[in-house]
Each structure stands twice: as C-alpha cells, then as structure tokens.
Amino acid sequence: MARKLYRSNHDKILGGVCGGIAEYFNIDVTWIRLLVLLLILLSRGFGILLYIGAVIIIPRDPVSKL
Secondary structure, three states, X not given: OOOOOOEOOOOOXXXXXXXXXXXXXXXXXXXXXXXXXXHHXXXXXXXXXXXXXXXXXXXXXXXXXX
C-alpha cells in the first residue's frame, strides 16, 4: 500500500503540516519543527509562505487517530 502525505489531526500546533511530514517519514515531529523554524529564519520569512502553501495543498488526514 502506498503511503500518502496528510496533515496530522492529532499532532498539530498550527496546521498539522509538521506532524504530517513527521508521520510520513517516521521521525520525531520536533526535528521537523526545528527544520521549519530554521527555514523560516534563513529565508527571511519566505518559509512562512511555503508553510501556508503546504497548509493549503496538503489534505487533512481522513482517518482520525485520536
């Protein structure tokens, strides 16, 4: 069965993007959040636009894992 990238329903702070990426790659969500923060800081805010785009493009997880 093919894996699909979804925004997380249970491990989210803003949009669930970092939680979904962490679930997809099976790593700790803290590392993804640190990478996103680093991207935002190093790109002078362009990372925020990428994050907002990811919230819009990546669908929510249809199966709630609560």
